[in-house]
Amino acid sequence: MxxxxxxxxxxxxxxxxIGTLLLLYHASLGKHIKRKTKSLVTNYIMGNGFLTAITAAATAFVIFTICQGEMSIAVLTVVVGILVALAISVWAFYYRWGRSTELWLPKSIAKFIDNRAKITESNTEAFSLGMLACFAEAPFTLMLVIITANSVLALPLALQILAIAFYTILSVLPLIIARIAIRKGQTIVDVQKWRIKNKKFLRIISGVGFLVLAIFLLAFKVLGVK
Amino acid sequence: MIRHKAQASKDLAKVEKIKAKVKSKKVGTNKFSEKDLIKDILREGKTIGASEKVVEKYAPKVAEKVRKWVEKRAEVTKDDVNRMVAKEIEKYNRDLAFIYKNRGKII
Structure with a gap:
């Protein structure tokens, strides 16, 4: 757990x-009434969470089908290696250089997401935008989902669903916090300024998180330390 | 003298070739519109919750200054216009200037 x-x-x-959420807010606040914007944002967060939960559940099923239980130590060792590589990737090129929060995404994909956020009019489109943002982050989140799915298999059935729900809620927590903050009176400019100000901290925390996860897996799952 | 003329015509031919290459790589061009810029500033003002009446007062001034700046140049990019708008609008509203400075830089 x-x-x-x-x-x-x-x-x-x-x-x-969260970047895509801000784009959605920015595009919607200038066009729609606040109630509509709230509805679009809620659906965006639900889309993001839905794809995360579905992916985790599907991955657990695939791992169980292929490995007949949890992943073997050899596979876990590879996963540990990939997590270390991801930690270095996050430190090196997750954020582009400069005083902005531009990410590693190719410009064409970033522009596509931006354009989709601008033309989002209905709840369905907002939901699919959430799924798109979740999918676009897959190079960094896929390993996390695989590890979660593998850990979930070790739990009793009732706790498995709870664990996936817990993971999903944690993953969309920043979106929920941003939504509450904007609802309480913060503007999208305040949120974006916060992101720029704390960019280094977020980069370090992400990388350290991947590293700690790798060390934890190595110690307790691969080497079997008790 | 003849050598210099030949060299000059060669250089000119090179420049024309480069221009033709640059033209063919252009994605698309739009004419700058002061009206569109004013509408854009009003819309951006709405997103940050700025008073519409206050933004209506300075949006035309900013758009006029940007138009004068654009007229002095043969071509400008969208980023150049955004930077200029941010520079002019900063006197009136810092948050609005921030939005123009960070266009296309959120993700």
Whole structure:
């Protein structure tokens, strides 16, 4: 369960979801009434959470089908290696250089997401925008989902569903916090200024999170330390 | 003298070739519109909750200054216009200037 908690927290430190949320807010506040914007944002967060939950559940099913239980130590060792590589990637190029929160995404994809956010009019489109943002972050989140799915298999059935729900809630927590903050009176400019100001901190925390997860897996799952 | 003329015509031919290459790589061009810029500033003001009446007062002034700046140049990019708008609007509203400075830089 601790691995699920840690993986969820690391997922929460990634920034594409919240960046796209701000784009949606920005596009919607200028066009629609506040009630409509709230509805679009809620659906965006639900889309993001839905794809995360579905992916975790599907991955657990795939792992169980292929490995007949949890992943073997050899596979876990590879996963540990990939997590270390992801930690270095986050430190090196998750954020582009400069005083902005531009991410590693190719410009064409970033522009596509931006354009989708601008033309989002209905709840369905907002929901699918949430799923798109979740999907676009997959190179960094896939390993987290795999680790979560693997850990979930070790739990009793009732707790498995709870664990996936817990991971999903943790992963969308920044979106929920941003929504509450904007509802309480903060502007999107305040949120974006916060992101720029704390960019280094977020980058370090993300990388450290991946590293801690790798060390934890190595110690308790691969080497079997008790 | 003849050598210099030949060299000059060669250089000119090179420049024309480069211009033709640059033209063919252009994605698209739009004419700058002061009206569209004013509408854009009003819309951006709405997103940050700025008073519409206050933004209506300075949006035309900013748009006029940007138009004068654009007229002095043959071509400008969208980023250049955003930077200029941010520079002019900063005197009136810092948050609005921040939005123009950070356009396309959120993700």
């Amino acid at each position: 601790f691995i699920v908690l840690l993986a969820g927290l690391v997922h929460a430190t990634l920034q594409l979801g």
